Amino acid sequence: MSTSGAAVSVATRARRRGSKTFGTAERHWLLWPPLIFFALLLVVPLVALFQQALTGQGNTFSEAVHMDVFAKAVERTLILAAVVTVVTVILGACYALAIAVGPVWIKVTLMAGLLISLWTSVMVRTFGWMLMELPTGALFWALDKLQLRSEPLNLYQTTPGMYPAMVAVMLPFAVLPVMAALSSLDGEQVDAATIFGAGPLLVLRAVVLPALRPALVSAGVLVFVMALGFYVTPLLLGGPSNMTLSGVINAQLNNANRADVGAAMSIILIGGTVVIYLIADRLFKVSERWG
Amino acid sequence: MTIALTIQDVHVTLGQSLILKGVSLDANPGEFVTLLGASGSGKSTLLNVIAGLQGVDSGHVLFDGVNVEKRPPRKRNVGVVFQSYALFPHMTVGENVAFPLRAARRGSAERKKVAQEMLDLVDLGSMFDRKPVSLSGGQRQRVALARALAANPGILLLDEPMAALDKQLRERMQVEIKRIQQQVGITTLAVTHDQAEAMTMSDRVAIMHQGRFVQCDRPENLYRRPVDAYVASFLGEANLIEAHGDDGRSPVVTGTAVVRPEDLSLTRADAPAGRWAFEGPVTLLSFQGSRYRLELLNVNGERIVCSLGPHTDVSGIVVGRHVRVACLDPSLVHIIDHRSVGGAVEQIEPVA
Incomplete structure (x- = not known):
């Protein structure tokens, strides 16, 4: 008797609470479209990729890992992603700080630069860098005019050639989180530090940077993960002899005609990215900040 | 330091x-x-x-x-x-x-x-x-x-x-x-x-x-x-009453009298009307723990607020009934002389 009474009261309470917005069933329905979308666009291709990797002759995973090109590409990609992440986050933080505290003309210029680079396709921006880095391109022209260099540049299609372009392409993704964190920074805390005698450096070190730390970490993770799989910019500026992972995968699929090995490499890349993300999450609690 | x-x-x-x-x-x-x-x-x-x-x-x-x-x-x-x-x-x-x-x-x-x-x-x-x-x-x-x-x-x-x-x-x-x-x-x-x-x-x-x-x-x-x-009126509550003429004893003053609610007390209807006595129908009586709050409408249409001690005998006081309240010590009433006002504040909000 008493149990059924309790069950009834729980049921009524649930109904009452549910009726405020949506019933349980309706709430579940809202979940379906994104779930289907997720399944179709992410899980299905992954399964197909696995299948592809397993249909090959022998163990494609071990074959991929033992390929010299692949090992070199992994090393190159990791170093590229790490360096680009550090440089981009530092530059991005400076950029966002300049927008926050600079005079109006700096604010306007930097915001315009940020938005224009966000609205412009990566392809176009990479072509821009190509034109600059070509042996007798824009950079050479400028250096020549300044009489700093007379022989053509050897930058295009080299590993160092990828770095500045990668940083430029990634910069908005580092600036935006830091800008958001800066706009929610408590102005009274900055005032407090100033009144209690702190100079600009101590204010930055003791108040601003600690408040920005979560944003810097999430910006770093975002840039690093994106850089790991980046395709267009490294391919165009690094050239065929300095391929990053995505370039090597593409070569397997389209040139070497080894779709199975390409698929295995893709899975290793995805798995590695997930592992790195999980480690970062463990260390910095990134997901809590992204909700 | x-x-x-x-x-x-x-x-x-x-x-x-x-x-x-x-x-x-x-x-x-x-x-x-x-x-x-x-x-x-x-x-x-x-x-x-x-x-x-x-x-x-x-x-x-x-x-x-x-x-x-x-x-x-x-x-x-x-x-x-x-x-x-x-x-x-x-x-x-x-x-x-x-x-x-x-x-x-x-x-x-x-x-x-x-x-x-x-x-x-x-x-x-x-x-x-x-x-x-x-x-x-x-x-x-x-x-x-x-x-x-x-x-x-x-x-x-x-x-x-x-x-x-x-x-x-x-x-x-x-x-x-x-x-x-x-x-x-x-x-x-x-x-x-x-x-x-x-x-x-x-x-x-x-x-x-x-x-x-x-x-x-x-x-x-x-x-x-x-x-x-x-x-x-910003510092505590006050009855602000326009004061004209004299009461026969003190010199002529024209100004606003500040009568604090707690300085008023109930008096008998047949007591002699002093200068700071107010009479009219009760519009509110409420017990607030340490005080009673009594509001009445004066004959001039001014709302008078009194704060009475918690042991005041309020039996028989109901909304609508006529009562008389008075400030028994005239020295407690402060008069703001209109001639001295105006320099500091541009505009004095009317107080109900």
Whole structure:
């Protein structure tokens, strides 16, 4: 008797609470479209990729890992992603700080630069860098005019050639989180530090940077993960002899005609990215900040 | 280290609007002065001017007779308790309190010692290694106070210090802050819109209205002898009655009489009508614990509010019935002479 009474009261309470917005069933329905979308666009291709990797002759995973090109590409990609992440986050933080505290003309210029680079396709921006880095391109022209260099540049299609372009392409993704964190920074805390005698450096070190730390970490993770799989910019500026992972995968699929090995490499890349993300999450609690 | 503060004819414009229109004040060393006013009266701006966060258009700010308008905030040696406390969330309580010493590049042993002393002063000695997040509102406020006092500042500024606390805690902290202020003996300037808070804590209260000081005096004098109707009705409740002619004894006065509700008491209907007697139908009677509140409509149509002692015999008093109330001691009635009003306030709001 008493149990059924309790069950009834729980049921009524649930109904009452549910009726405020949506019933349980309706709430579940809202979940379906994104779930289907997720399944179709992410899980299905992954399964197909696995299948592809397993249909090959022998163990494609071990074959991929033992390929010299692949090992070199992994090393190159990791170093590229790490360096680009550090440089981009530092530059991005400076950029966002300049927008926050600079005079109006700096604010306007930097915001315009940020938005224009966000609205412009990566392809176009990479072509821009190509034109600059070509042996007798824009950079050479400028250096020549300044009489700093007379022989053509050897930058295009080299590993160092990828770095500045990668940083430029990634910069908005580092600036935006830091800008958001800066706009929610408590102005009274900055005032407090100033009144209690702190100079600009101590204010930055003791108040601003600690408040920005979560944003810097999430910006770093975002840039690093994106850089790991980046395709267009490294391919165009690094050239065929300095391929990053995505370039090597593409070569397997389209040139070497080894779709199975390409698929295995893709899975290793995805798995590695997930592992790195999980480690970062463990260390910095990134997901809590992204909700 | 405590200093005398002098403010001379300070004008401040923010954007298009004139926020401070010539404010002057002298605070003696160790004095507790509160700026009391409604929001937008300019009191917080004045606090920022003293702290150096806000520049002045004209006028002077002097610490112990030395001009400081050009001195940046970090060189003024003021202690501030912010409205939101502005504690640094990633530092421990001890590191927060020691921050002014860290900024002054003192050694870590000294920092620790002073921070511990300050925390003991505000009764939070055991909280040294806690993070601010884990403290209650009242504890955070005391940490903010300890930090404000850590570098031995010349003057302490409190910006709406009680705004974030609930009512009971607020009353406790008012007494607590006053105790600490007296113990340290530091010149203190507080800002508030709460008149009870201002009267409880301060040696003097400056009432601000539209960017000017209307009156600056000891709390008793403000309450008993307000210079105008704004002060009279801002500080406690007041019946403001237009007074004309004379009562046969005192000389002719024309002005506004301030009759405090608690100075009125019930009198018999057949008692001789004095000058400060009011008669009319009761419009409200309510018991408020320590007092009765009685409202009646005077023959002139004025609403008269009385505050009666809790042991008053109110049997038989119902809404609509005629009663008579009177102020039996005419010396308690303060008359604002109209001739002396008008300089300080541009416009006196009519009081119902």
